[in-house]
Amino acid sequence: MSGATHDHNPMELMISVAARYLEDGATVVVGTGAPCAAAMLAQKLYSPSLMIMFEAGGIGPLLPSMPISVGDSRTFYRGVAASSMPEIMGLCQRGIVDYCFLGGAQMDQYGNLNSTVIGSHARPKVRLPGSGGANDLASLAWRTMVITPQDRRRFVPKVDFVTSPGYLTGKGAREAAGLPPGTGPYKVITNLAVIGFDAASCRMVVESLHPGVDRDTVAASTGFSLLWSDELTQTEPPTADELQILRQEVDPLRYIIGRG
């Protein structure tokens, strides 16, 4: 990766950073939007045999464009299989899925995600879609990745509803609840930083700051206290190659990267 800087927007940076985590030969279940763009970018640039799957049944498509639904026909276009929901969920449950990408309206320091309600469950202020496949993927995939904007509305001390499990209440809580050992949140990639999870406490730990972002900005954009890595680095900005593939092949119509 060259260290040269190129003009880019935060979405392009988040997608590029996420793509670097998806190694060749890995399996990943994605949704639409930024995660799908990251997987496509990884496949074109770093990991040609990255296996992309969608929860509704698409396996290994040669994506001609961004899907608009995780069950639309693009998700199995020239794929290796057009399977089913129970097939994909079974793959997750028996340990074949390495990565999944999730999002949510709220997230806490343990990576627990809320996509169900803002407010009370009985009379929500905002009713959101619910788990969909998110709880399943967060429970069963080896590593959960999140791409999200970072602000105090999203990064909260306590989520209104734990839709999908992060590390729940901390170290050992997932295993105690009955979730498969060795699973859980891996990286949270925001518009400000790359955040991992501390092995001892399972709390969020900032690993790198994006170019031009300082610690105070990250702290001020987070509703709980963050841990800081002893080896805090600066995030490698998108390379010329990443930007070119992203703009010309992955998302030429700027559906995702146009959201800046």
Next chain:
Amino acid sequence: MPELFMPPDVDAAREYFRAKPRRMESKLSTVAAAVARYLQDGDYIAIGGFGTNRIPTAVLHEIVRQGRKSLGVSGHTATHDFQILAAAGAMDRVDVAYVVGLEARGLSRSARRMFEEGRLRVTEWSNAALAWRYLAAAMGVPFLPARVMLGTDTQVYSAAKEIVCPFTGIKLLAVPALYPDLAVIHVHQADVYGNAQIEGIGVSDFDLARAAKRLIITCERLVPPEEIRRQPTRTAIPYFLVDAVCEVPYGSYPGNMPYEYFSDEVHLGQWLQAEEDSATLAAFLDKYIYGTTGFAEYLELCGGSHRLQQLRRQELLLNANGDTSPDQGGQQR
């Protein structure tokens, strides 16, 4: 306590299936007659496909047109299908895995209002949980063990129960078999008996077809039984599961139908916009559903064969300008 709307009574289900007619005879029906005959107020229904993909839109419209009320709904990624039922206030209880949202397109106001005004009884699940509830019913067992939802509020607000594995001692979540009163599934082709073939992803329809007590099939094309027998490998649903067969060309519109036509993002956008307030929604429903005699008229109102031709080209990546993506702003109209 969260409600278990459909208890997993496997022996009652066996009795039901024992009595279900299994003769190989024509079940060809109009959509209106099928809905009138197989869906009553208060029934619990499940919709096949995936929200805006391979959905039986004509039946959903007919449920609204005939004014069905107090339905229970399985929200296994129910998006535009759920939106249609919510717009008409046709339900009073829902098993939620994914509803209200239309994925990246936004949230349905009608659906949000039903939840936020407390007009629904709600139990939470995940997509895998509902998929495996269908599978348990399809297998004829009262539950399946699973390793999802554990430790979360999704579990707390579900009607699943924790169990301990008798072999390994690990903690598991038992998800109860779900036998819907009625399932409706749109397929590519079927014969008059109900033998049905699907192309592309099956989502959860293989199991749903086996879990449901009654099953309405809508199909893009009616084909001779010989066509089914020529390629039995492709049959996802054998005739004896099926109660009614309705031929509805373009039946998934405005949803996507694999290898046939892409979703109409312009019209789906009009739906979301119409829901902004109750007056515009009422006018919209009058125009597209209550004021039409059936699905063919709806298709005409939405641009007819010209629009469907565009969507077919989009699905087959044949757009003249080389744009392989769905049109999201109506620029191709």
